Amino acid sequence: MKSYQKSLSQLITLCLVSLPALAVSADHRYFEPSQTDFGGVGLMQMPTGRVARDGEFSFGLSFNADYEHYHASIQLLDRLEATLRYTLLPNRNYGSGSFGGDTKYTDKGIDFKFKLFDESFWVPETSVGVRDLGGTGLFDGEYIAATKRVGPIDITAGIAWGYMGNMANLRGSQTSSNKECGRVSEYGGKGGEFDIKRWFTGCASVYGGLEYQTPWRPLALKAEYDANDYTGDFAPLEQPPKSHINIGALYALGDWGRLRASFERGNIWTLGFTLRTNFNSLQQEWLNNPAPVYSPNTSRDWSEIARSLSKNAGYSDVSIYRDKQDILIYGKQTHYRNAGSGYERAATIIENAVTGASSFRIIDQSKGLSLTETIIDADKHKKYANQEQIGLTFDETVSAVQPPNPKNSPETEVLASNYEPFSYDFAPTLAQSLGSAEDFYLFSVGIAGNVLYRFNQNTELSAQVHLNLYNNYDKFSHTVAPGDSTQLKRVRTLVRNYLSDQPVRLNNLQLTQFDQLGDSVFGQFYAGYLESMFAGVGAEVLFRQHNSNWALGLNANYVKQRDPASQFGFFDTETYYDMRDKRNYRTQTGTVTGHGTFYYRPQWTWIEDLELKLSAGKYLAEDKGFTINISRQFKSGVKVGAFATKTNLSAEEFGEGSFNKGFYISIPLDTLMTHPTVNRSVISWIPLTRDGGQMLNTKYNLYDLTNQRYQKSEYSLAD
Known part of the structure; x- marks a missing residue:
């Protein structure tokens, strides 16, 4: 009980001392969650209740005298974060002799965090997480964390089990023979299995911390109360911990990267770097052929039309047929993942060369298999291209239907083909x-x-x-x-x-x-x-x-x-x-x-x-x-x-x-x-x-x- 009271007192003191110094004007609209030393959104050693934006991806590395962490994190869903990590131990080799005797011991880990509650006026953003799921147990642990924003300051409080909570200031007691308060640390089978039975068991500790967005946009500062006493570490540490207070700084390199530096355990420096992007907003500017302009003419060089469909609309192996009042285009789309871009370009190319057709039918193929048929109404497309009808969109000129089976297709007139064997x-x-x-x-x-x-x-x-x-x-x-x-x-x-x-x-x-x-x-x-x-x-x-x-x-x-x-x-x-x-x-x-x-x-x-x-x-x-x-x-x-x-x-x-x-x-x-x-x-x-x-x-x-x-x-x- 005394240990818990002492830890809680230190945590409260950290908050009281830091808040007045940090409570200055800052544009906290620029605040974005950052990665821990282990990967995953958090402070330095400890995770917070925050998660990143949906689709956020980061790759990072962290170094100190005891560990090298290489990690990749992705916000798979709005509420689900996943982290993949490799940890190298400079002070311990993988094995001995010819089998790994000269290679640093490497531990693989997978982490998950699930957001339980969104932040509101009264409710902090709250998450539950598992670190080192299905690993060897070197860094495994669980936590529940809650984070609340107060102006430019993010305040976190949480409870950690396992490796992160080994100080046992809330529950458990360590002995010389068991450094994990009775938690089962052996992994099942040959490793890689999900040992659910040991979740939320063993030592438990409270922890907390602050992250402050300074008035200078690139710089953020961190402070945390670390609930790990490091007595159960697999590799011997360079120096035993002298303090449970970690402090750090984060410098943003634009939107694509961050530098991290922290002084942890009272005696060790940790440096890190993170690259980041978002898979929902990732895009590239293309040096692409300009879209064809609607300009009807009487030229009917079908071979040239087939080449234009390949070069400008992205269709390879183009074959053009006439079926009564319809123009049929068979081909494989090789340029545009958004097929609508290819359809619109193809429709304009055909409309410029053909008069009297009631519709243009594009049959998308792959390896000679007919996948889908898109029917473009020629009259509607003409109104769309000429802007004759207010509010008419290209999507309203097309419809997708089941394509005809190539074996049952009707007799048609072949106009052109640029098939390359x-x-x-x-x-x-x-x-x-x-x-x-x-x-x-x-x-x-x-x-x-x-x-x-x-x-x-x-x-x-x-x-x-x-x-x-x-x-x-x-x-x-x-x-x-x-x-x-x-x-x-x-x-x-x-x-x-x-x-x-x-x-x-x-x-x-x-x-x-x-x-x-x-x-x-x-x-x-x-x-x-x-x-x-x-x-x-x-x-x-x-x-x-x-x-x-x-x-x-x-x-x-x-x-x-x-x-x-x-x-x-x-x-x-x-x-x-x-x-x-x-x-x-x-x-x-x-x-x-x-x-x-x-x-x-x-x-x-x-x-x-x-x-x-x-x-x-x-x-x-x-x-x-x-x-x-x-x-x-x-x-x-x-x-x-x-x-x-x-x-x-x-x-x-x-x-x-x-x-x-x-x-x-x-x-x-x-x-x-x-x-x-x-x-x-x-x-x-x-x-x-x-x-x-x-x-x-x-x-x-x-x-x-x-x-x-x-x-x-x-x-x-x-x-």
């Missing part, structure tokens, strides 16, 4: 892994050359050759850590061999046939070297109705594992002897793998553009189970998602991490480039490379190819 490109590649025992950052950089030849709209032969420029995967000397199971077939942990053994490698060589099996049924059939590690044959079928927010898919494959020492060979025996590990392992000499997948996009008012995927089936290592994939797309088109796979493998059989999981960010390249494009780049983070729960990496996915079927997707007119 052959294409190629080159692109840089980066494969990476974080947190390995051999080195914190393993990577491979190279160049991928892609070649595509289309025999027709539905049949193609594709190939990809990868040139390895540089990689450090030769450090990946232990693909299976000591204690992990050696009974599971090594379908992914041989990644080092595929990336480092050959400077030039054929990643893909396959023949693919696409087919529209019905108005709402799509299929693909493929055979060849399907990815860098596997070859075989397979098929996929997708049922997806026009403008429906759900779909159902099924794929089945027979594959064999490729021999990394050969360009075209396969493993012909199940036993593989690794010269580096000096062990025998099992490999995949042939198996059937496949999954059924249910796709769903909820139409909830409280969250926009959420996508759920549930897959169940058999994986490459012949384990069986299911994968849950949840993602959200923000207004800029950036998509953030996470997945988890649970199979019939036990935690011991799976190995470190207990089950397969990961995160990814899909970034539309038109937010980074100076011209519009529908292409994307995906950055994924998977904590550990393991063999359980691994899917085949097929070149195409029918659900992604048919995105335009859903009117409320990023391709819709409503965007």
